[in-house]
Amino acid sequence: MARSMLIISRQAPWAGPSAREALDIVLAGGAFELPLGLLFLDDGVFQLTKAQQAASLEQKDLTANLQALPLFGIDSLFVARSSLTERNLDESSLALPVEILDDAGLSTLINRYDHVITI
Amino acid sequence: MKFVIALFAPPHSPAARRALRFAEAVLAGGHEIVRLFFYQDGVHSASANVVAAQDELDVAAEWSRFVSANQLDGVVCIAAGLRRGVLDAGEAQRYQRPAANLAAGWELSGLGQLHEAAQQADRLVCFGGQ
Numbered sequence: 001m002a003r004s005m006l007i008i009s010r011q012a013p014w015a016g017p018s019a020r021e022a023l024d025i026v027l028a029g030g031a032f033e034l035p036l037g038l039l040f041l042d043d044g045v046f047q048l049t050k051a052q053q054a055a056s057l058e059q060k061d062l063t064a065n066l067q068a069l070p071l072f073g074i075d076s077l078f079v080a081r082s083s084l085t086e087r088n089l090d091e092s093s094l095a096l097p098v099e100i101l102d103d104a105g106l107s108t109l110i111n112r113y114d115h116v117i118t119i
Numbered sequence: 120m121k122f123v124i125a126l127f128a129p130p131h132s133p134a135a136r137r138a139l140r141f142a143e144a145v146l147a148g149g150h151e152i153v154r155l156f157f158y159q160d161g162v163h164s165a166s167a168n169v170v171a172a173q174d175e176l177d178v179a180a181e182w183s184r185f186v187s188a189n190q191l192d193g194v195v196c197i198a199a200g201l202r203r204g205v206l207d208a209g210e211a212q213r214y215q216r217p218a219a220n221l222a223a224g225w226e227l228s229g230l231g232q233l234h235e236a237a238q239q240a241d242r243l244v245c246f247g248g249q
Contacts, residue, residue, distance in 0.1 A: 029230075032231065034238075117245055
């Protein structure tokens with residue numbers, strides 16, 4: 001059976017290439033149809049917010065790439081409730097459907113995967 | 120036990136030194152390194168152009184020696200490498216850059232190599248993540 005991998009994305013989309021590079025790991029694994037999950041944690045939750053203006057920072061907006069993940073067979077998308085709350089965000093702030101997990105849910109999630117990469 | 124070791128932090132970070140010492144310990148303990156994979160700022164540790172002060176550890180040179188001496192499978196993510204100026208001769212020519220700087224022992228390849236190795240490994244151990 002294929003080994004599963006959880007990618008934990010912790011950086012805001014404007015904080016350098018980490019958000020892009022976490023997503024690239026997910027997309028590469030999706031091409032092999034591997035069991036993957038993507039968790040947005042801490043500042044990583046800013047990647048999910050609506051109406052981003054990446055062009056004003058001369059960057060590319062990742063939102064469309066994130067929204068396309070289910071088309072690549074990746075529909076295990078998670079976000080930490082505590083990270084949203086700390087940043088005054090909630091479900092209505094998000095540009096795509098993700099499963100919101102409380103802290104206990106995070107532990108369970110991380111334990112479920114064979115490998116974990118945090119970026 | 121089969122290990123994949125991934126490095127995400129630059130050569131001047133404590134994580135790069137820890138990863139190197141961990142990799143040495145893996146082999147010394149009789150275990151196998153399926154692949155080393157350098158990603159994000161970790162790619163700089165595969166540059167032949169890193170210069171350490173004389174009284175400091177030259178971690179990039181040590182990595183190159185370690186990979187060559189043990190004939191390990193050392194992969195640098197090509198996209199992360201290009202973005203940060205770590206090029207082999209082929210990429211330097213392709214993008215018309217004046218020099219190639221990928222150190223001996225390493226090869227540039229894609230993220231698929233990380234997934235492929237992780238499928239074979241008992242443990243994926245990452246250094247220098249966030």
